[in-house]
Amino acid sequence: MKKFLKAEALAHIREGAIPLGIQKYKEYLELNKEDDDAWASLGGAYRRSADIDNALRCYSHAYELNPESTYALVNLVSLCAARNSLDDQKQLSTLVPEAIRLCRETIETDKASFWTWYDLGTLQLISGNIEEARKIFFYAVQITPEKAKENFRSVRNNLLFLQQHNPTISGLAEIIELLNPYAE
Numbered sequence: 222m223k224k225f226l227k228a229e230a231l232a233h234i235r236e237g238a239i240p241l242g243i244q245k246y247k248e249y250l251e252l253n254k255e256d257d258d259a260w261a262s263l264g265g266a267y268r269r270s271a272d273i274d275n276a277l278r279c280y281s282h283a284y285e286l287n288p289e290s291t292y293a294l295v296n297l298v299s300l301c302a303a304r305n306s307l308d309d310q311k312q313l314s315t316l317v318p319e320a321i322r323l324c325r326e327t328i329e330t331d332k333a334s335f336w337t338w339y340d341l342g343t344l345q346l347i348s349g350n351i352e353e354a355r356k357i358f359f360y361a362v363q364i365t366p367e368k369a370k371e372n373f374r375s376v377r378n379n380l381l382f383l384q385q386h387n388p389t390i391s392g393l394a395e396i397i398e399l400l401n402p403y404a405e
Contacts, residue, residue: 226252227259234262239270257287264296268382273304291327294320295340299379302347303386313347320344335365339376342396347383351392358396362403373404 230245246263253259264279277300283293298316301309324341327333338361345354365372377400384393 227256227262230259230266231262234266234269239266242266243270255286257283257290257293260286261290261293261296264293264300268296268300273300273386276300277304289323291320291323291337291340294323295343296379298347299343299383302390303383305387305389317344317348321348335361335372338364343376343379343383346380346390346392346396349391351395354392354396358399362399365403367403370404373400376400377404 226245226249230242230249233239233242233245243263243266246259246266250256250259250263260279260283264276264283267273267276267279277297280293280297280300284290284297287293294316298313298320301313301316321341321344324337324344327337328341338357342354342357342361345351345357361376362373377397380393380397380400383390384397
């Protein structure tokens with residue numbers, strides 16, 4: 222039953238039925254409060270519905286449950302950068318270096334995937350290291366399976382979200398253009 226609820230929640234989110242997906246994730250998390258991946262996925266659902274505060278709360282909780290989760294931490298960083306309040310800027314001063322460290326550690330192991338490289342590229346953009354971000358995104362595109370359009374769309378959508386909410390982040394338009402042909 223638990224696994225079914227989680228899979229059902231994800232299916233609803235992918236179909237665009239965000240409120241129903243959120244409801245199913247909440248039902249699942251009532252049964253399994255320690256599932257950091259589900260908390261992060263709920264955060265992603267809230268992000269898709271532009272509910273930044275609840276998204277931040279969920280990603281933060283996911284990161285508390287699993288401090289090795291680059292998924293939770295990088296999304297937490299992205300949302301703080303998107304909202305860009307004074308408190309967010311202070312929080313970013315500690316979160317970004319930690320996220321970069323965690324991504325680099327993951328890259329040094331066999332656990333890294335193209336997602337880790339996209340995460341690191343996003344962190345470099347947020348940090349203002351545009352040239353480094355460009356190199357990292359180019360590499361990530363090369364190692365992403367070409368037919369993985371949903372993966373390219375996911376990365377692009379995160380960057381579009383950042384651009385929409387914080388247009389002061391330099392380099393976003395260029396990286397979005399890099400991803401567009403792969404996401405179509």
